[in-house]
Every structure is written in C-alpha cells, then in structure tokens.
Amino acid sequence: GQQVMQIPQYQHVQEGEDFTTYCNSSTTLSNIQWYKQRPGGHPVFLIQLVKSGEVKKQKRLTFQFGEAKKNSSLHITATQTTDVGTYFCAGSNPTGAGSYQLTFGKGTKLSVIP
Amino acid sequence: GAVVSQHPSWVICKSGTSVKIECRSLDFQATTMFWYRQFPKQSLMLMATSNEGSKATYEQGVEKDKFLINHASLTLSTLTVTSAHPEDSSFYICSAVWGYSNQPQHFGDGTRLSIL
Numbered sequence: 001g002q003q004v005m006q007i008p009q010y011q012h013v014q015e016g017e018d019f020t021t022y023c024n025s026s027t028t029l030s031n032i033q034w035y036k037q038r039p040g041g042h043p044v045f046l047i048q049l050v051k052s053g054e055v056k057k058q059k060r061l062t063f064q065f066g067e068a069k070k071n072s073s074l075h076i077t078a079t080q081t082t083d084v085g086t087y088f089c090a091g092s093n094p095t096g097a098g099s100y101q102l103t104f105g106k107g108t109k110l111s112v113i114p
Numbered sequence: 115g116a117v118v119s120q121h122p123s124w125v126i127c128k129s130g131t132s133v134k135i136e137c138r139s140l141d142f143q144a145t146t147m148f149w150y151r152q153f154p155k156q157s158l159m160l161m162a163t164s165n166e167g168s169k170a171t172y173e174q175g176v177e178k179d180k181f182l183i184n185h186a187s188l189t190l191s192t193l194t195v196t197s198a199h200p201e202d203s204s205f206y207i208c209s210a211v212w213g214y215s216n217q218p219q220h221f222g223d224g225t226r227l228s229i230l
Contacts, residue, residue, distance in 0.1 A: 033218060042207060043158070045218040088157065090219075100211070101148070102219060106157040 002027050004091045006105030014113050019076040021108035023089035031092045032065055032072045033102065038085040046074075046087075079112050086110070116142050118210050120222025128230055129200060135193045135225045137208035143188035144210035148219060149181075152205040161206075164191050198229045 003026040013019050023032065031050045035043035047056055049065035049072060056063045062075045072089055086109045090102035117140040125133050137147055146165050150158040162183050164170040170183035180202075182194040191210075195202055205226050209219035 035221075042221040042223050043209075043219075045220065048218060100146075100217075101160060101163055103160070104158045109155075 002091065002093060002103045004089060004103045004105040006089055006108060008108055009106060010109050010111070012111045012113065013079050015081060016078050019079050019083070019110055021074050021087050021089070021110075023072045023074075023091075023105050025070045025091045025103075027091075027093070028069050029091040029093060030069075030100070032069075033090045033092060034063060034072075034074055035088045035090060035104075036085050037088065037107070041085075043088060076110075079110070081112050081114055084110060084112050116210070116212070116220040118144075118208065118220045118222040120208055120225055122225060123223055124226045124228075126228045126230065127198065130197055131229075133195045133198055133227060135195075135206055135208075135227075137191045137193070137210065137222050139189045139210040139212075139220070142210075142212045144191070145188065145213055146211045147185060147191040148209045148211075149183060149191075149193050150207045150209070152207060152224070154205075158207065161193075195227065198227070200229045203227055203229045 005024045033048045034046040037043045047063050052069050053067045054065040060077045064073045086107040088107045089105045092100045119138045121136045149161045152158050160173050161176045162170045162172045164183050164185040166185045166188050172178045185191045207224035209221045211217045
C-alpha cells in the first residue's frame with residue numbers, strides 16, 4: 001500500500017532559526033496536504049498542493065510539491081514559539097469508492113527554544 | 115470555518131465495557147467521515163472510511179466487529195468500541211469531508227480512551 005515517509009521526526013531550533021520538514025511518498029499523489037497539531041490538540045489543515053512543482057506561501061511558511069508529485073516540503077522562516085507543534089504531511093489518492101483517503105506521514109515535532 | 119465536534123473527549127471505563135464515540139459536523143454536511151487512532155507521539159492511523167448511507171470500509175488489520183461504525187446521517191458518525199480491553203486504550207479522532215473531491219479533512223478534538 002501507499003507509504004508516506006516524513007523526516008526528521010524531531011527538530012529543536014532556536015527561536016529565529018529556520019525549519020524544514022520533508023515528505024516522500026512511495027507512489028504518485030493526486031495532492032498533498034499539510035496539517036499542524038499542537039500539543040494536546042487535533043490536526044488543523046494548513047494547505048493543499050495539487051499541481052506538479054507547485055509552491056505556496058503562507059506568511060513565513062513555504063510549501064513545495066515536487067515535479068513528480070511524490071515529495072513535498074514545508075519550510076518555516078525565522079521560527080517563533082507559536083510554531084511549536086507536530087507538522088504532518090498527508091498524501092491523497094482516490095479510492096475505489098470515490099472518497100479520498102489520506103495517508104499521513106509520521107510527523108515532525110518542532111520545538112522552539114526562546 | 116468547518117467545525118467538527120467529537121464527544122466525549124475523555125473516557126475511563128472498565129475492561130469489557132462498550133464505548134460509543136460521536137462525531138458531528140456542525141456547519142456542513144459530511145459525505146465522508148474518517149476514523150483514526152493515534153498512539154502517543156505517533157502518527158494518525160486510518161481505521162475506517164465511512165460514507166453516508168453505506169457500510170464503512172475498514173483498513174487491513176482493523177476488526178469491524180470490534181470497532182462498529184455507523185454513519186447515520188450527513189452530520190453524524192459513531193464509533194463503538196465493543197468489549198473494550200486495555201490494549202484498546204488510545205486517542206481516537208474523527209475527521210469529516212464535504213463532497214467526494216480532494217477536500218481538506220476537518221478534525222474533531224479527539225477522544226482519549228482509557229480502559230482499566
């Protein structure tokens with residue numbers, strides 16, 4: 001079945017440093033989604049990438065989707081303490097039933113040292 | 115934005131008890147709902163996909179007689195953990211999607227289940 005690998009598992013950065021998490025799928029994806037889960041909370045949707053080579057920005061966050069639609073990255077510039085949490089990528093492919101399941105990566109837990 | 119309510123948020127019960135968890139989409143009609151299980155410091159593992167009006171599709175290794183899913187309406191899905199045992203203790207979380215296309219999933223707050 002489809003597998004989504006995500007690295008690193010943990011990342012500790014000093015406030016103000018940059019942060020990147022990488023995601024790789026064993027199969028070509030129809031789209032990739034990114035979620036953020038704060039400690040004790042539930043995953044919150046950040047963004048969806050659909051097109052090959054797509055790049056999207058949300059303030060200090062930059063999301064990329066690879067040309068082959070098998071890998072993706074999330075880069076945070078100048079991290080802040082509010083960025084703390086676990087970032088998950090999730091690959092989507094249509095199922096036979098017509099609904100779109102997500103296969104989640106293991107997540108990257110970001111700690112920001114003030 | 116889309117809101118998904120999950121209830122209860124925390125359950126502690128004795129071994130052998132059946133526990134029902136509700137997932138409601140409050141401001142949209144959810145054609146598809148997903149049930150996940152999350153172990154501490156790990157990712158979300160999809161348990162089953164539930165489409166309104168049809169039987170749930172379970173992932174490999176998930177016992178359908180153990181984890182009963184009912185998608186009663188476009189705004190409500192329930193997960194019942196039958197005859198729960200300590201190994202069923204986990205964080206269960208649902209998500210809901212509008213439509214059948216590549217829509218983001220909106221997650222409930224999750225239910226922490228502890229079986230004594």
